[in-house]
Amino acid sequence: MTEQPLSFGADSADAADAADAAGKYVYCIIRHDRVRDFGNVGIGGGRRVYTVQHEDLAAVVSDTPIVIYDPTRENVLAHEFVNETVMREFTVIPMSFGTVFRSEDDVSELLRSTYRAFTDVLDKMQDKIEFGLKVLWDRDKVVAKIEQENDEIRRLKDEITRNAASSTYFARMQLGRLVEGAMEEAGNRYVTDIHDALKAVAVASRSNKVIGDRMITNSAFLVDRSREKEFDDAVREISRKYEDVLTFKYTGPWPPYNFVNIKLKLERAN
Amino acid sequence: MGLLSSILLAPFTGPWSGTMWTLDKVQRSVEEQLIDDTPIKEDLMNLQLALEVGDIDDDEYVRREAEIMQRLREVRDWRERLGKGNAGGPVRVARDREDESE
Structure with missing residues (x-):
């Protein structure tokens, strides 16, 4: 050297x-x-x-x-x-x-x-590796699904469309609020369900800040090498379950960037 | 400044110092913006995501990445000028700690 x-x-x-x-x-x-x-x-x-x-x-x-x-x-x-x-x-x-x-x-x-x-x-x-999972939703599809499933929202929407001219500002605002609330609830439900499905196969998990307005979760999972295949399968299964409304961006294996936290005492060297 | 001008200017003292304070605040907030790379890094992450999900193509990515790198360099220059230090430069283990021993 x-x-x-x-x-x-x-x-x-x-x-x-x-x-x-x-x-x-x-x-x-x-x-x-x-x-x-x-x-x-x-x-x-x-x-x-x-x-x-x-x-x-x-x-x-x-x-x-x-x-x-x-x-x-x-x-x-x-x-x-x-x-x-x-x-x-x-x-x-x-x-x-x-x-x-x-x-x-x-x-x-x-x-x-x-x-x-x-x-x-x-x-x-x-023998631990990391996988990244970003999940994005398609707003329009989620809204459509919510309208399909939520009676109150569907009724209010029908009413507004039928009486387009006379429907009030408040009715529209109420609809907006209801949809917003239902979206948030759906988002939380999806994220919880996805995390539950994958946590079972992972050693640890971490949620990072979401990027942009379509992402509902930006997570990292620490997985034992011996269970890599199992984790893969779990991701595939959960992404199939939600394929009509969600897009899964699955990456890895990575080194455990999100699970190693050593505070190095470094200083500038000039 | 004599007594007279003090008296004459008295009504302006309040608002004037207020303006000074505001300018100082503006100056500081401009400085904070100049040396803050958080929004730039967010833009970069958004750009990467846009490429990943296919919202933009490779050419567009390369073009916008170049803009973002330019902004990052400008922030680094300002940090340097304002003595704030930059992440990513050469480093070494801090030598002045007592708990350095293995």
Whole structure:
């Protein structure tokens, strides 16, 4: 392993060249006590991905200039691709996108000083994988279904359509309110039902903030590798149950991004 | 400023300081907007979702992603200028903690 002296300044072009190989982009932490090469799949155009060791822990890294990585799709996919590759063989603690250390020494220091926390989490996450599930609804279809099922709403709506000219502002407002309430109730019912069906097969679950106005749940599930197939089947079954009104976006397996919470004491290195 | 002008300007002191306060508040809220990347990240997530569900095509995604990255960079520049620090830059383990030992 070569070690670069930390003598470069961030601004001059020469220094940037010198810095080119010194920074380390860290993808994840694994348990492995030998140097390991994962191939030229790293962020920034296929850089070599390899490990930096400390005892039986290893940080999976690639060389990088000291830069802030934009979360473009290309960059994010590169980050994820490395983690997916490593995950095929190892239990991983993923690092957040864009984590760059100044030098190999700094990475070793991270492993050394956080050794116990990493080891604990690796034990807990042993053979666990994460799946993501976003569920979106089709508003119009849900409204149609509600009108079909809810007598009060159907009656009020019929009344309004029949007496279009004379129907009052209040009748319309009341209808709007009833539909709104019924929608909320239906949404909660769907989400609860989906979660109940999947929790039974998962080790843990977490709900994240929904994105946009069509999403009713944005969840992550931690699943034991041995039950992956079972979880898949459960997702397929519940999505079939609601296929007329809901769209399921099911992704994974991921490293357990949503279930690892190690507060790293990091500071800016300038 | 003499006594006379103080007296002459007295009626304006209240509203004037009020204006100063408002401007200060506006300035601060502008600053907060300049250095807040939360709405930009939300836009990015929405954009990704739009691509995932097929609302937009790849070209549209690439075009709008470029705009969003530009906005992110602007926020980073402002944070830098206002001394706020950026997530995603080079980091190292904080060395000044006493509980650093393994």
